[in-house]
Each structure stands twice: as structure tokens, then as C-alpha cells.
Amino acid sequence: xxTQVLVIGGGATGTGLVRDLALRGVQCLLVEKKDxxxxxxxxxxxxxxxxxxxxxxxxxxxxxxxxxxxIIKRLAPQCVEETGGLFVAVKGDEETYIADFADRxxxxxxxxxxxxxxxxxxxxxxxSPDTIAAFAVADASIDPFKLSLDNLAQAGALGTxxxxxxxxxxxxxxxxxxxxxxxxDHRQGNEVxxxxxxxxxxxxxxxxxxxxMAGAHINMVYSQGSLIISQMRLGERVIxxxxxxxxxxxxxxxxTVSIFGTTSKRIDSPDQCRPTTSEIDAMIEDxxxxxxxxxxxxxxxxYAGVRPLxxxxxxxxxxxxxxxxxxxxxxxxxLDNFITITGGKLTTYRLMAEKTADLVCRRLGNSSPCRTxxxxxxxxxxxxxxxxxxxxxxWFKQKDPSxxxxxECEMVPTSVFNEIAAFLTHKGHRxxxxxxxxxxxxxxxxxxxxxxxxxxxxxxYNEGMLNDGEGIGELKDxxxxxxxxxQPLLWGPAVSQAELQEALHCGLLGLxxxxxx
Numbered sequence: 001x002x003t004q005v006l007v008i009g010g011g012a013t014g015t016g017l018v019r020d021l022a023l024r025g026v027q028c029l030l031v032e033k034k035d036x037x038x039x040x041x042x043x044x045x046x047x048x049x050x051x052x053x054x055x056x057x058x059x060x061x062x063x064x065x066x067x068x069x070x071i072i073k074r075l076a077p078q079c080v081e082e083t084g085g086l087f088v089a090v091k092g093d094e095e096t097y098i099a100d101f102a103d104r105x106x107x108x109x110x111x112x113x114x115x116x117x118x119x120x121x122x123x124x125x126x127x128s129p130d131t132i133a134a135f136a137v138a139d140a141s142i143d144p145f146k147l148s149l150d151n152l153a154q155a156g157a158l159g160t161x162x163x164x165x166x167x168x169x170x171x172x173x174x175x176x177x178x179x180x181x182x183x184x185d186h187r188q189g190n191e192v193x194x195x196x197x198x199x200x201x202x203x204x205x206x207x208x209x210x211x212x213m214a215g216a217h218i219n220m221v222y223s224q225g226s227l228i229i230s231q232m233r234l235g236e237r238v239i240x241x242x243x244x245x246x247x248x249x250x251x252x253x254x255x256t257v258s259i260f261g262t263t264s265k266r267i268d269s270p271d272q273c274r275p276t277t278s279e280i281d282a283m284i285e286d287x288x289x290x291x292x293x294x295x296x297x298x299x300x301x302x303y304a305g306v307r308p309l310x311x312x313x314x315x316x317x318x319x320x321x322x323x324x325x326x327x328x329x330x331x332x333x334x335l336d337n338f339i340t341i342t343g344g345k346l347t348t349y350r351l352m353a354e355k356t357a358d359l360v361c362r363r364l365g366n367s368s369p370c371r372t373x374x375x376x377x378x379x380x381x382x383x384x385x386x387x388x389x390x391x392x393x394x395w396f397k398q399k400d401p402s403x404x405x406x407x408e409c410e411m412v413p414t415s416v417f418n419e420i421a422a423f424l425t426h427k428g429h430r431x432x433x434x435x436x437x438x439x440x441x442x443x444x445x446x447x448x449x450x451x452x453x454x455x456x457x458x459x460x461y462n463e464g465m466l467n468d469g470e471g472i473g474e475l476k477d478x479x480x481x482x483x484x485x486x487q488p489l490l491w492g493p494a495v496s497q498a499e500l501q502e503a504l505h506c507g508l509l510g511l512x513x514x515x516x517x
Contacts, residue, residue, distance in 0.1 A: 043305020085139025255388025409445020
């Protein structure tokens with residue numbers, strides 16, 4: 001295969017980059033070892049930052065978040081719920097930080113409006129009665145899956161190609177250039193060789209591993225952040241603890257649910273990323289000071305992502321590492337057609353893509369300017385089903401009794417499943433249960449796939465999408481991923497749910513749950 005630019009990594013930065021380059025007339029191929037947003041882009045709060053979280057630790061990142069958040073709200077409104085946000089302090093929080101908060105925000109260009117604590121309690125009844133200070137900021141909720149799929153859709157319409165489940169396994173180098181990139185197709189088991197004029201490493205937390213294969217070194221730090229999802233939405237706005245960034249200080253509205261977290265835990269490899277019961281217990285205990293309701297909330301899933309941080313110097317506090325991005329040209333490593341973009345945040349993905357595309361285009365001799373800060377991001381048909389509540393409204397409106405629900409928790413009908421499967425097939429990708437979950441709400445409700453996994457597998461057999469024993473592998477893969485998120489939450493109603501899933505899938509079908517999945 002040949003292309004002008006090969007982009008490695010299908011997260012927000014990678015998909016944003018291929019869109020930026022495609023708008024400049026550059027031919028691209030995007031390769032991803034798993035599926036879209038399989039790393040940190042799919043393992044985060046979904047918070048579109050106002051920047052106020054970083055006013056004390058990283059003012060440059062605070063300013064970037066403020067500016068980029070406004071651009072995304074204006075140009076990609078279909079991906080954003082403009083919830084607004086509150087920063088709230090409770091008794092015992094540092095008074096100096098509270099007193100300086102508004103001024104520090106102003107220094108970064110961030111508007112923070114003081115609110116009477118009683119008024120904040122009326123706005124968000126789940127807040128603690130011990131709230132002593134509150135400020136309103138322009139935080140918002142963003143759907144990272146819709147964002148990446150919309151970027152990829154426009155890039156694809158402009159000629160960008162996509163290879164999913166293709167992992168970089170090596171580089172062919174000669175005289176300071178990478179002549180070809182070796183990919184392993186995990187589905188077919190064969191190796192693919194790609195020749196590209198420029199190669200961009202946008203592999204997130206795996207950027208260091210990819211760079212090492214090319215003979216370059218990046219001082220990566222792997223900081224795991226764990227989060228939990230409630231069954232019901234606990235608030236209308238983003239609720240932040242008014243203190244220096246720490247664990248358990250953000251409650252995030254996300255459609256019909258809320259997401260609470262996060263943590264900062266050093267791990268040795270991004271492949272070790274997995275939430276633990278001890279992390280979750282500590283988060284809830286700490287978070288109850290801000291939102292007491294967390295104590296008796298039913299949580300349906302835990303998940304984790306790895307922050308791809310680049311360290312300069314020494315130190316053990318990962319929250320002290322800059323949240324800014326790192327753009328490396330690797331010329332000091334003797335490579336003139338290899339680039340790494342890593343670090344940063346979901347909120348700054350567009351800026352990261354722009355700066356990377358600028359460097360790529362300089363090397364290619366392409367003088368076309370960036371358009372992503374002015375051109376709206378078109379809403380794509382294939383990304384619309386990630387939105388919570390969209391499919392129930394559509395299904396009720398259609399009033400078609402023959403369109404059976406495959407997922408009752410999230411009300412995803414057969415017609416939606418078939419549409420997503422047809423799109424994947426048309427693009428040359430094999431539809432699977434996890435691929436369906438990335439592009440819709442299937443498996444994300446309270447039952448966590450206990451029932452819909454069986455219905456989907458049966459439907460895929462009926463439609464000829466699965467043959468022979470393929471369904472067993474699909475079920476194991478899908479349910480093991482669900483189990484990863486259920487295992488750290490085994491108390492209260494979650495225990496009953498897990499026992500039901502075990503009875504259905506292990507007892508009835510003999511499918512063993514892999515605890516280390």
C-alpha cells in the first residue's frame with residue numbers, strides 16, 4: 001500500500017489529524033490496532049474543559065482549553081451538551097485557593113462567576129449542604145465517540161482510508177528515512193507493508209512503544225485515571241471540587257447517566273490499565289464530601305484510561321506533569337519523515353491536529369492553510385447513534401412493531417444494528433459486537449450486555465454475519481470487556497446483576513468469564 005501520510009492511532013487526535021490533512025488535499029491512511037477511540041479518547045470523563053481546572057498547575061493548558069473549548073462548541077455543536085459547570089468548595093477546603101480562584105481564572109481568560117452557596121444547592125440539589133463557595137464556569141459535556149466518528153467521516157469522504165485491527169510491528173529504514181511501515185492484520189493474521197512519505201505517531205499512551213520501534217525515545221509517563229458510571233444522571237451541570245486538581249473531584253453529566261472520578265495512578269505499561277475496587281472505594285469516600293448522594297448511588301460500570309504524559313525532569317507527582325501536548329519532529333533521532341504527537345487533552349485535540357498537520361505539510365511542500373478552526377465539523381449519519389436517548393426517540397416515532405429491540409436498556413432496535421453493520425461492511429470492516437458498542441449504545445445500560453449480547457449474536461447468525469463458532473468468540477470478547485467494568489463494583493445491586501450474567505452466560509452457555517481480560 002502507498003499513501004502520502006500514514007497516521008498511527010485512531011483516537012481523537014488521529015481522526016482529527018486526518019480530517020485536517022484531508023481538508024488540505026493530503027492523501028492519508030489511518031491505522032488503528034483495535035477500534036476507534038480504543039485508548040484514552042474513549043476512557044475519559046467526556047469533559048469539554050473551560051480550563052479552570054488547570055489555573056494553578058498549568059496556566060498554558062488552562063488558556064488552551066478555554067480557547068479550544070469555545071471553538072468546538074461553535075463548530076461541532078452536535079457533539080456537545082452545553083451543561084455549564086460549577087466549582088464548589090466544602091467545609092475544610094483550602095480558603096486561600098477559594099479566595100484566589102476568580103482572579104486566577106481571569107488571568108487565563110476564563111470567566112468564573114461567584115454564586116451564593118444556597119443558590120448553588122438549588123441549582124444542583126445533590127451538592128453537600130456543607131458547600132461554602134461556588135463559581136460558575138463554561139464547562140460542557142462532549143461525546144468523544146461522536147467527535148472521532150464525525151472527523152473520520154469527513155476525512156473518509158475526502159479520500160482518507162482506514163485500517164482497523166492493524167498493529168504496527170516494525171519499520172523499514174534506510175538513510176535517515178522510514179521507507180515502509182510493517183502492520184499486522186489481527187483479523188486475517190497476515191502482514192501488510194505500507195509506504196508513506198510522512199509517518200505520524202498519534203498512538204497516545206502507546207506513542208513511546210511505536211517510537212522505540214523506529215529507533216526514537218520518548219520519556220513517557222503512564223498515569224491511569226479510573227471512573228465510574230451511575231445508573232441515573234445525578235446533576236445537570238459539571239460539578240468540580242474547588243481545590244487543586246486531585247482525585248475524586250469531578251461529577252460529569254453524560255446523557256442519561258453521570259460519570260464520577262478520576263484518579264491518578266502510575267502504572268508501568270498502558271496495557272496494565274484497569275480500574276480496581278480500592279480505587280473506586282477511595283473515590284466514593286472522598287467524593288461524598290462534595291456529593292453525599294454518591295454513598296447510595298447504583299453504579300453500573302467502571303472504566304479507566306491512560307493519560308499519555310511526556311515528562312521532562314524527575315518527580316513522582318503525575319498531576320504536576322504538564323497537560324500540554326508534545327509535538328516531536330524526531331530529527332535529532334536521525335529521522336526526517338517521522339513525527340510524534342502525544343500528551344494534551346481531548347479538549348485540545350483540534351489544536352494538536354492543526355500543529356501536527358502544519359509540520360507535515362511543511363515537509364510535503366503543501367502551503368494550504370488549516371481550515372478546522374473556521375469550518376464546521378459536519379454531523380455524520382454513522383455517528384448519530386452514540387447519542388444517549390436518540391434511538392428510543394427514533395424508535396417510538398417510527399412506530400414499527402416489526403423493528404424489534406435488540407438492546408432493551410438503551411432501546412436500540414434491529415434497524416439501527418443493521419444500518420451500522422452495513423456501514424462497517426461497506427467500508428471493508430467486519431462487524432462485531434464490540435464494534436457495534438463503539439458506534440451505538442448497545443451493552444451500556446444497567447444489564448451491561450447480559451441480554452442484548454445474546455440477541456445480537458443470534459441476529460448476526462440469522463443475517464449471515466456470523467458462521468460456525470464465530471459467535472462464541474464474539475460473546476466472550478464482548479462480555480469480558482463488560483466484566484472488566486463490573487468486577488470493581490461488586491456490591492449492592494451490582495452483585496445481583498453479575499450473578500444473573502454469570503447464570504446466563506457461564507451456567508447456561510458454559511462461557512467462562514476471564515478475570516484478567
